[in-house]
Amino acid sequence: MKKTLKITLVILMFANNIIAQSTERFIRIIGNSSYEFKADTYRVYFNISEILPNNYNKEEYKSLESNITETMDFLKKNGIKENQIFKNYKNKNSANYNNVKSEFYFMDITNKETLSKINSMKNTGFKIEMTKFLYLNIDPNIETNLSKQAISDANRKANSIAKEIGKKVGKVLNIEDKSASCCTDFGETDQDSVTKKYTLNITFEMLD
Numbered sequence: 001m002k003k004t005l006k007i008t009l010v011i012l013m014f015a016n017n018i019i020a021q022s023t024e025r026f027i028r029i030i031g032n033s034s035y036e037f038k039a040d041t042y043r044v045y046f047n048i049s050e051i052l053p054n055n056y057n058k059e060e061y062k063s064l065e066s067n068i069t070e071t072m073d074f075l076k077k078n079g080i081k082e083n084q085i086f087k088n089y090k091n092k093n094s095a096n097y098n099n100v101k102s103e104f105y106f107m108d109i110t111n112k113e114t115l116s117k118i119n120s121m122k123n124t125g126f127k128i129e130m131t132k133f134l135y136l137n138i139d140p141n142i143e144t145n146l147s148k149q150a151i152s153d154a155n156r157k158a159n160s161i162a163k164e165i166g167k168k169v170g171k172v173l174n175i176e177d178k179s180a181s182c183c184t185d186f187g188e189t190d191q192d193s194v195t196k197k198y199t200l201n202i203t204f205e206m207l208d
Contacts, residue, residue, distance in 0.1 A: 025206040026173055027161060031154025032199055033146045035183070039133035039192045042109045044118065045088060046128045049102040059124065064101040067125035075107070078117045084108050108134070132188035142183050146198035151175075154202040162206060170205030 048071050051062035075085065088104040109115050119128065139145075158169045178199040186194055 025167075026203050027158055027169075027206055028201060028203045029154040029158045029161075030199060031150035031152070031157070031202055032197060033149035033153060034195055034197045035142060035146060036193055036195045037135050037138065037183070037186070039135055039189070039194075040110060040137045041134035042112070042115050043106055043132040043134055043188060044109060044115070044128060045104075045106045045130050045132070046126065047102050047104045049100050049125050049127070051125050052100060062125060064103065064125075067123065068103060071121075071123060071126045074121055074123070075118070079111070079114050080107060080109070080118075132190065133192045134188060135186045135194065138183060143180070143198070146179075146183070146196075147177070147200060150198050150200040151202065154200060155204075158202075158204045168207040170207045172202060173205055174201075174203040176201035 048064065048067050050064040050067065051059055053059060053061045072085075076082075085105055085107045088106050090104075109118070115131070155169070162169045178201060179197070182198060183196050
């Protein structure tokens with residue numbers, strides 16, 4: 001008799017557990033937000049070389065040291081400070097390409113007008129190789145703001161669906177962040193703007 005009673009209790013407990021799980025109601029929503037970041041710094045890669053004599057172009061020899069001095073003076077006159085210019089050691093193996101002595105640099109510029117002046121520089125020994133874009137002044141609160149917007153987006157979607165099926169949205173049961181650290185460091189890019197999306201998977205309780 002006792003054994004039969006124990007078996008009956010186990011069966012009832014198991015049945016109640018099944019019923020509880022089957023009646024649990026929730027909805028999982030993806031909340032989205034996005035932000036377009038604008039580059040705030042131009043990174044200009046350039047090289048300075050000696051000028052070899054060229055009878056066709058009527059060019060006389062000009063030393064590397066002379067061209068470096070001339071280029072640095074030009075940059076200084078156009079508002080580029082010494083602490084904005086860096087040696088580019090990645091190209092050190094190309095320093096004597098075609099038996100021409102060269103030095104490789106890059107500089108960080110925040111003013112577009114200054115960039116235009118540098119691009120117009122007329123010096124055979126100065127050559128801009130490429131320009132990259134940097135994002136150095138990112139708002140430290142941007143991810144917090146984007147996550148709040150994503151939550152609002154998910155909440156709006158959940159309430160819209162709940163209304164259609166005659167339900168109400170209850171408490172948040174779970175939040176899964178898919179975009180943490182999305183907006184901290186972009187490195188160098190080829191575009192002057194970058195759009196980043198922020199996504200949250202949010203599970204809401206559904207009520208009658």
